[in-house]
Amino acid sequence: MLHKVNRLSSTPKLVLSSIHSAVINNANVNVESESSFQSINPATGLSVGSVSNCGEKETLSAIASAKDCFKMFKGSLHSSRAKLLIDWADLITKNNRKVAELVTLEMGKPFSESLGEVNYATSFLYHFAAHIRSGLVGEMLTPGMAHWRPVNVKQPVGPVVTITPWNFPVAMVTRKAGAAIAAGCSVINAPSEDTPLVSLCLAKLAVEAGFPPGLFNVLPSTIENKQRIGKILCEDPRISALSFTGSTPVGKLLSKQCADTVKRVHLELGGNAPLIVFETADIDRAVAGTMMAKFKNAGQACNAANRILVQKSIYTEFVGKLAEKFVKLKMGNGMEKGVSIGPLVNSKAYKKVSSIVNGSLAVDVTNVDVISGNKDTSIGDDPFYTPVILSCQENNHLPIFHEEIFGPVAAIYSFDTEAEAVEMANNTRYGLQAYIFTKDMAQSWRVSENLECGMVAVNEGAISNANNPFGGWKESGIGREAGHLGIDEFTEDKLICFGL
Known part of the structure; x- marks a missing residue:
């Protein structure tokens, strides 16, 4: 039997x-x-x-x-x-x-x-x-x-x-x-x-x-x-x-x-969600939303913010404020009090994130500022991946721009115009979710309608809810x-x- x-x-x-x-x-x-x-x-x-x-x-x-x-x-x-x-x-x-x-x-x-x-x-x-x-x-x-x-x-x-x-x-x-x-x-x-x-x-x-x-x-x-x-x-x-x-x-x-x-x-x-921060945004609200969209569940979500696109006029201010919040994250066993980042699900996931980050830094490490409290971005015992910010600025040619990271890695890029931001956001085979931060209502409508994805969060870091339909376009x-x-x-x- x-x-x-x-x-x-x-x-x-x-x-x-x-x-x-x-x-x-x-x-x-x-x-x-x-x-x-x-x-x-x-x-x-x-x-x-x-x-x-x-x-x-x-x-x-x-x-x-x-x-x-x-x-x-x-x-x-x-x-x-x-x-x-x-x-x-x-x-x-x-x-x-x-x-x-x-x-x-x-x-x-x-x-x-x-x-x-x-x-x-x-x-x-x-x-x-x-x-x-x-x-x-x-x-x-x-x-x-x-x-x-x-x-x-x-x-x-x-x-x-x-x-x-x-x-x-x-x-x-x-x-x-x-x-x-x-x-x-x-x-x-x-x-x-x-x-x-x-x-x-x-x-x-x-x-x-x-x-x-x-x-x-x-x-x-x-x-x-x-x-x-x-x-x-x-x-x-x-x-x-x-x-x-x-x-x-x-x-x-x-x-x-x-x-x-x-x-x-x-x-x-899968997803490769863009999070766009315009100069018209409430920067503090954008930072809070980014922390939610990027680091919840250690970034292990198909709709996690994967490419953070920030207008050049506010780029330095945004990265600085994000770093202030970012360094307060506490990594550890999820059953311990006060822990905000747990381990990745297994060694395979750890190796994948490490490969994406290290592979991109190998392409152009001189033009990417690594913010993690430690210049070794792979620090941490497998499967604990130390959260990291990669300030890539104009370097959207890096492999990480096209990869679904699925880990606590915030890759940030700069843009000049609204049209450029939309073009960058749509430059992916995925189309699950996007995030927009702006106080300009007309801009939020224009950009939302031009983004090639199934869901758009405007001035929010999370919109998944029992009432809201969840799904994507293209290969998402x-x-x-x-x-x-x-x-x-x-x-x-x-x-x-x-x-x-």
Whole structure:
């Protein structure tokens, strides 16, 4: 026998040693034929827990479970779906400190940020619950013939796969799964190999909330097994939609694998966000917004400010004020009080950031001012990457200008005119988010409309919210999450035309 199934208790305990099995059809599934893997705390290098490494057998079992559940759940009352989401959110809120601790232990962000993420995650569930109470909204269409009465209705697309990242391991699960469940879909979640325990914890709370068997399944695995699992999930015709958050190359691969079955594909991919500070800006507000947009989660976010573009007339003042705030950042174990920058998620991430920074300095170190309290930009023990400001001024030819840094590195460039700033901002294959700081309303409109991206934050360092649709242009993705558009991603339109 390949795997052993144990029914979950209706009152699961949030004990790390017990959060290790795949959750399929509301049951713990321990994989016996495959070795388990360890979830590692990046701050200490110690194991957080041992996790079942799922393979083909568990994947096919989860698909069958999700398909069976969908046959029943697609016809459920919208009010019952709303109640499930609210009950799930209430349980996560009740256990918010325990869930937040698990986030910090698995991926390293400061506990205060983890706690904020948990609250952010439940806001999606409450939002989707409130939205779905009135049902999926269709429309009566204008008849093309006198005796026709055409109606467009929305129906759930079918079983959904969500592949979620490690950097926001609670919020990315609820933002995807909450919308899918609100639409009437069942869900299979394949979490990052770096944060599997968070997803498994959420699954156990979902069972306690009364989720029917098969509504929310979780398949943890190593990156090697996930490549095989992902291919199966993409190619199986019983899966109707795929929602993925991660790197652009992986998103492209998954999209190709979904092509033969013509699945609905939603992709939230990489970013190279510009943050533009005009001479018309409130500089103190721009500095505060930059600190938020750049250094939250140690810069490990697809919409983090990646290229900071500052008008020449205020460049020196802005960099000076940013440095004053920057040097107060405290790096350390996320479970320690007062820490504002935790480790990067793993050694691979550390090496990538180091390579981007050192590679760019090797191109033109003489024209880049390094502000870090230490001229050795790679100082710090792996995976703790010491935050650094690179004052690049006019040197936007450096490799770092085109790379998604995904670390606590603020690369700052100068520009002369508004037109030049827009051209620099759009000089990337990505188009997720941009930030603008200006007190000139006309300028904010002009620039916002000319930026090639899906989201623009004006005089703010963060705009992601349950009400606001999240998504990008170009190679930053397809589709939207959150808001009412997030639910629409998991529905199909159907025309019903009555002849009188």
